[in-house]
Amino acid sequence: MSLRKLTFLAAPLLLLQGCTTVQARQAAPALHQGLVSAADPRAAEAGAEMLRQGGSATDAAIATMLALNVVEPQSSGIGGGGFMLRGDAKGQVVTFDGRETAPSGADPQWFLDDSGKPLPFMTAVISGRSVGVPGNLRLAEEAHERFGKLPWATLFEPAIKLARGGWVLSERGREFLVNAKNRAGHQPEGLALFYGADGQPLPAGTVLRNPALADTLSQVASHGTVWFYAGDNAKAIAREVAAETPRGGAMTPEDIAAYQAKVRPEVCGEYRTYRICGMGPPSSGAATVYAILKQLERFDLHALGPKSPTFWHLFAESQRLAYADRERYLGDTDFVSVPMKGLTDPAYLAARGMLISPDSTMPAVAAGTPQGIALAPPDGDEPEEHGTSHFVAVDDWGNAVSYTSTIEGSFGSGIMVGGYFLNNELTDFSFAPAGPDGRPVANRVQGGKRPRSSMAPTLVYDRGGHLFMTVGAAGGATIPVQVARALIGVIDFGLPVDQAVALPVLFAPGDALAVEQGTYLEAMIPQLKALGHGQVSARGLPLKTNAAVHTAAGWVGAADPRSEGAVARE
Template identity: 60%
Template sequence: MVSAADPRAAEAGAEMLRSGGTAVDAAIATLLALTVVEPQSSGIGGGGYMVYSERGAGPVTYDGRETAPAAATPDWWLKDGQPMPFNEAQPGGKSVGVPSNLRMVALAHRQHGKLPWAKLFGPAIRLARDGFKVTSRLHNSLDKYRTTGALSAQARALFYRPDGSVVPVGAIVKNPALAAFLQSVAAQGPDSFYVGPNAQAIVNAVDAAAQNPSKMTVGDVASYDAKSRPPVCGSYRAYRICGMGPSSSGGITVFATLKQLERFDLSALGPQSVTAWHLIAESERLAYADRDKYVGDPDYVSVPIVGMADESYLAGRSALISPDKTLADAQAGTPAGAPPMCAPALQPERGTSHFVAVDKWGNVVSETSTIESSFGSGLMVNGYYLNNELTDFSFAPAENGCPVANRVEGGKRPRSSMAPTIVYAPDGKVRLAVGAAGGATIPAQVIKAIVGVVDFHLTAQDALALPMIYAPGDTVFVERGTFLEAMAPKLEALGHPVKTLPPGTFKANAIEWRDGRWAGAADPRSEGAAVSE
């Protein structure tokens, strides 16, 4: 089974499973298809993370996060000594990190794939060559950029009419440049992306960009290396939660939030309880404070991940949470091994797509892929969009003279919120594979899904459908038009400043083992679907 944010991408993965492929084969085909049909969110011009469990074993995780050019310095996002506004930094060349998805999935394929590399490209090539229908979600994303100069001419030519209007919902779009490029990479292998004409095209696009030209070299592209990283795992009630470690903050944020909630009986409270959602918000506030202060690329900063995941430390953090009032100031704690770092100001994160695959052998993949904002940097090369991941770095390299863990440095990976997660049942078998899209809301979406399954005893589908609460700081955000918005006065009475977020911000996918079989789940807010073999 495959669950993805677009049914055509899920079908691409399922096609690999029918051909005898593994979950990794299916995930790669899904990623490639998303490059075509969901170009605003994901693709080979970006990066991602993969959590893989072989036949129920403890997971291995792959870091495919983009890197900054070697020439990048801590003042990369400063203008006249001040951090640039995000909307000014996003478009053009400086926001582009070295695309990394293909290096990551090639590494996973070598270790866990069965089908030939070229076969994985078949569905994506057909979609790009023969055409695909424009969905409402893609159309709406294109419409938002209709009057801006953020998209390059090549990008605009694909999806806009000569009069500047967006191609309508249901229109068939063909991307022959992408089809030809995918055929080339299928035939020549993943290294052809990182050296030769494509690498030079990336460098030319970002260094000669009309907005924010970069300083990337072909050496930056050629030297990119995906890495296997230690997972972040820990117990929550009788379950084992495993996710992605740094450079992602997703795994530790999800686990810390859950572990801090463990002493509260969420099951007895239930999903209609104001107290339950208040406790989730309070725990998120503490976990996000720690991640903001301490998490960065572990190759560049000392991330105290062991201390942050320590049960005694998290018990102390949990003791700060009260069921009947709000913590006045949710500051970062001091876990064992914490270096002297300062937390930066919060900044937006966007975009992304998540997909999950399980094969007939019981191998499970939970993978999140992104190009960051809608259409990334707006630059297009060979029919695919280049990311704007470098805006995930902290724009200010220091706070009050204290270094920020997520500051820009040459060759460094920006911190991510992506949280591909696998949950193991008390019997040790995979119970749930889940992840989400939506920038910094990703850990909160995954937390809500796990609480829904483990504590509220919901199906994965119903857990994904639960309304969203997101508390990265003093303000609690609830999903507009849901029972959580109706609860806002009671949350405010507990001390929470409450604001609403539109439901289009959220997008999650999952597969669960339930009642002796695999069952897929896709966020009802999205166009996603689960397709079985």
């Protein structure tokens, strides 16, 4: 075993505030401890194959992202963007921002009609207005240059094989084709790929092939991302987007060529005895996850447990506070001032948490006044987010990656180029550029700007500084809640990681509270109402969490049982 594979050393037992002792570590990891957890077993296997070839967690994550583009085209891919966290065993975290950007000609009136009113949501989505310049490939290139071990072209081999050789359409995949035909079948290319002569989605079990995507991936594998962001491919993207943009300012080849992934400052803070690290703006993920956790830190969540209505009440109240700040302050820091230091200040969050009572509900919730803000901007009117895919990877050197990739809604904008769908990410901007008082909202549309995101890829270090957990989720605005729930499940409840990601979800971004349909939370609705929650309903929620935790037996991965997700080991 090489010295680099001896990066995990023995650590003391982790004694948590208000918690039982969780899994202890062994002295050093065994050989072949690498794994990948993803939303589709074929994509997880693509990443694991990179690990078997001696690749890093970064290599595995990139191969997984590319394979997901083939087998899960409704959720993510090279026509979209994402955020990646890479952490090593020494505690260094690097965050990559591959979020899409608005074209340079976009302006704050981008989603307003001729009378100045916001467009209907689907009118905006299925059009060129919704498409941002894709960022995933530039993110992958930047991360690979820093942390990759295998040749760039090797990472594309599993995805190219799937696209050209064929993959089996799953039941879940067919459901998306039924529910989102307006996007998947918006153009002839999508109709020909996914639907029969009768216009109906092909049956589950059909072997699908996407030679156009295989050709695209082969070109990027051979020539690098310059092939995607310049030349004929960039012209094709701009041409298709402009043809469906019913106003000036449409995306140009120059907009595409100018795109750059960015290394952003990580956002880290202490919860219990753990260091929680996440993605900063334009993602709202880290700030929202951390606020939910930190506002609950004074409560003994372990003693309450996951079957306690009081716990779920507290969890809902903390969400209400966190999402109020999220809506008011978070945006692209290249364009707006975001008081991240104030929003994640332990004293500020402790004060916010003191507003929470275990016996009653706050009658009204408003954004706080964190340090660094003089006048809070008005709330925006962003539509609800959907879609996305998350995956995690761990390698033998003790490095871990948490990567969330998205094209926003199911099949994005419905516009296809080169076998892949283009995103509808710009609909994550606020449609109305200003509040009632005329002051601009933080998340308004601006040329070159990145829309606010809910994506929350997260890495966790224990009190000894050892990498302990990698986690993230898909599901639009529910993402921070899913991640916070999984962290509480492992850290506070002491649950194995598979049980933590299987915990039900309660979603309370405002006054209305939704509990996951078909779970034991439904039976708690009367008790939640008795605590003062007036608007409580059971709903099907878009949930999909993937995670891995380091235990005494080494790394253990988990995929959300609600999804087709799987864990693959090297």
